[in-house]
Amino acid sequence: MENGYKLSYLDNLESESIHVMREVFAEFEKPVLLYSIGKDSSVLLRLAQKAFYPGKIPFPLMHIDTSYKFVEMIDFRDKIPAKENVNLIVHKNDKYIKKRMHPSKFGMDKCCKFLKTKSLLDGLSSGGFDAALGGARREEERSRAKERIFSFRDQFGAWDPKNQRPELWSIYNARINPNESVRIFPLSNWTELDIWHYIKKENIEIVPLYFAKKRKIIRRDGLILLADQFNSPKEGEEVEEAMVRFRTLGCSPCSGAVESEADTLDKIIEEVMIAMNSERENRAIDYETDGSMEEKKKQGYF
Amino acid sequence: MHKEKDLLRLVTAGSIDDGKSTLIGRLLYESKGIYKDQLTSIEDIAKKKGEKEIDLSLLVDGLKSEREQGITIDVAYRYFSTQKRKFIIADSPGHVQYTRNMVTAASTADLAVIIIDARKGVLEQTKRHSFIATLLDIPHILVLVNKMDLVGYSEDVYEKIKEDYLQFASRLPTHDIQIKPISALRGDMVVKKGNNMNWYDGRTFLHYLESVNIVSDRNLIDFRFPVQTVIRPNLDFRGYAGRIESGVIKVGDDIAVLPSGKKSRIKSIETYDRKLDKAFTPQSVVLTLENHIDISRGDMLIRQRNVPEIRDELEAEVCWMAEEPMEEGGEYLIKHTTNTVPVILKELRYKIDINTLHREEKKELGLNDIGRVIIKAQKPIFFDPYVRNHKTGSFIIIDELTNATVGAGIIWYPSATLPETENSQ
Structure with a gap:
């Protein structure tokens, strides 16, 4: 009889994530779901719909718009509120966008700090949010492997890796003082492959950039950049056409594509299963210095 | 099909230099749980330090401060899967803060893997880890006698360690304990059997991981449904959202609500995908009832004839996790x-x-x-002894002033009702 009560690992992960989201809603005053438009956010959104069904998602979504996101991402984002019946806040750090902050001019670290980290902290404080749900996964990067599902942040939004709250069983300590906040990662235990299997199983719509297609590209410092309004060829570079797709999506100047023939979910899953490199291989921010993700998180980055 | 795989959570514990990182590295590598660019980044570090061989522990030591100090200070979670199962490894560091970390890592584990260096045999750390694994009631313990290559793959050495370990383990509550000889470095008995230990006829480590039975570890008997939140999209719908922490429930089943004691019947089991006829642990669902009862977060739905303990005084094994010691008589x-x-x-x-x-x-x-503490609660709590139900038998202790998690508790039987048959499966 036991076999009738067996849960597949995806169902298991789904149930854990739903449990986490409900704890967040029940324990915090004002949660927000950080929506990055990527595949993990798409899964997070579906899980939030499941957690509160047949009710609506009882908190808003917020996108931190650096102004360098791929055009296809923004098109996809702008259809979300009507399609999914959610409240979406778009937050931009206009002050630094006006100052023409750009990675090539100020360096990647600084650009990220002002357009992402600082903008995120401003967005959270201006909305009075005390809990921010995000789609980060422990498998993605080694400092993330050590992060709690409920990740406590001080009044500066900073993460202190040496002083994390012990997290046992599935009992989450959500208590904070005024001005402090918690980042919550319901997808902590999911891997890239789990995300793809779930997208297929649930028939979740994602940004078309994830699928391989002939696109105009520029090759630069080992990265394949999309030739779009943000990236134009420097001297000695040329725009070429290639069959590429993106494994992760971020800002156009810092997110590289991979050459791929995977134009369907099944082909993507097959590609991920035999992949030799991690999904963040083309995310320049992780490699700038040893422990650079960890440093960013200490400053308040996701 | 990939998605039909089940999930096994394991905790690995070892002592310094017993080859735990090599073992995890090998598992991750052979099952593609580690990628080339991640490997390249630790190869670069080895080059920088002028070392010839790469240090696989760098894969596990995630924090910069850990790599600088060459020690692991926190639990790391690692993921890999095979054709049969998906695995989550909670890797607990062996030396610093070992109790706090191992208790944390062990709290969700189905299986504890404890590593012994064949040259050193059973150490104090081995005993500590085994004790914590049994305290946390991990259903299965696998002891790996590693570095067999360094003792000439000697059956005698293995048998001696096995005998020592089992003698010590006889003082622990009975569990499913298995012992295996391996060489993580050479690969013997990890994924493949190899030819060096033909005297051993057991399964390989990976084969064991893929086949150990975990379905029967779940409590499918006692229905416990702590309400997380109430879902009220409109005046006609009132549902109770939560995760079934143990047991099974069907539409039409009679239930009772704690603490009010009011009774009702399951009208529907709702999920986003479809309405269900029955649901079981650990599914997250929304339950609706035949009649309207005042129910809110913190209440628990149970079966009328299967009631947990309801008490305001309880006895627990407490693991203390804060610098400042527990204050006897203190409020938390x-x-x-x-x-x-x-x-x-x-x-x-x-x-x-x-x-x-x-x-x-x-x-x-x-x-x-770790100590036994008598706790007086402001109001009755509904619990089961931990050995019967991990979900309703555990709690965390919070310091109200700092909001820190200062301890973890495992609820013991109230001494007056301690049944004789428990702990002896």
Whole structure:
């Protein structure tokens, strides 16, 4: 009889994530779901719909718009509120966008700090949010492997890796003082492959950039950049056409594509299963210095 | 099909230099749990330090400060899967803060893997880890005698360690304990059997991981449904959202609500995908009832004839996790299922010396200590003894002033009702 009560690992992960989201809603005053438009956010959104069904998602979504996101991402984002019946806040750090902050001019670290980290902290404080749900996964990067599902942040939004709250069983300590906040990662235990299997199983719509297609590209410092309004060829570079797709999506100047023939979910899953490199291989921010993700998180980055 | 795989959570514990990182590295590598660019980044570090061989522990040591100091300071979670299962490894560092970390890592594990260096045999650390694994009631313990290559793959050495370990383990509550000889470095008995230990006819480590039966470890008997939140999209719908922490429920089943004791019947089991006829642990669902009862977060739905303990005084093994020692008679909060309740940690009955398993009369419970504590709660809580139900038998202790999680508790039987048959499966 036991076999009738067996849960597949995806169902298991789904149930854990739903449990986490409900704890967040029940324990915090004002949660927000950080929506990055990527595949993990798409899964997070579906899980939030499941957690509160047949009710609506009882908190808003917020996108931190650096102004360098791929055009296809923004098109996809702008259809979300009507399609999914959610409240979406778009937050931009206009002050630094006006100052023409750009990675090539100020360096990647600084650009990220002002357009992402600082903008995120401003967005959270201006909305009075005390809990921010995000789609980060422990498998993605080694400092993330050590992060709690409920990740406590001080009044500066900073993460202190040496002083994390012990997290046992599935009992989450959500208590904070005024001005402090918690980042919550319901997808902590999911891997890239789990995300793809779930997208297929649930028939979740994602940004078309994830699928391989002939696109105009520029090759630069080992990265394949999309030739779009943000990236134009420097001297000695040329725009070429290639069959590429993106494994992760971020800002156009810092997110590289991979050459791929995977134009369907099944082909993507097959590609991920035999992949030799991690999904963040083309995310320049992780490699700038040893422990650079960890440093960013200490400053308040996701 | 990939998605039909099940999930096994394991904790690995070892002592310094016993080859744990090599073992995890090999598992991740052979099952593609590690990628080339991640490997390249640790190869670069080895080059920078002028070392010839790459240090696989760098894959596990995630924090910069850990790599600088060459020690692991926190639990790391690692993921890999095979054709049969998906695995989550909670890797607990062996030396610093070992009790706090291992208790944390062990709290969700189905299986504990404890590693012994074949040259050193059973150490104090081995005993500590085994004790914590049994305290946390991990259903399966696998002891790996590693570095067999360095003792000439000797059956005698293995048999001696096995005998020593089992002699020590006989003092622990009975569990499913298995022992295997391996060489993580050479690969013997890890994924492939190899030809060096033909005297051993057991399964390989990976084969064991893929086949150990975990379905029967779940409690499918006692229906416990702590309410997380109430879902009210409109006046006609009132549903109770939560996760079935144990047991099974069907539409039409009679239920009772704690603490009110009011009775009703399951009208529907709702999920986003479809309405269900039955649901079971650990599914997250929304339940609706035949009649309207006042129910809110912290309440628990149960079966009328299967009721948990309802008490405001309980006895628990407490693992203390804060620098500042536990204050006997001090006021704290506990979070138990979906309830947060003020408590007084009334009496420290004894502390356990986790090296000798002896009880010590001591009036202080400090960081990384484990002791038996009598707790008085402001209101009754609904619980089951931990050995019967991990989800309703566990809690965390919170310092109300700092909001820190200062301890973890495992609820023991109220002494008056301790049945004789428990702990002896």
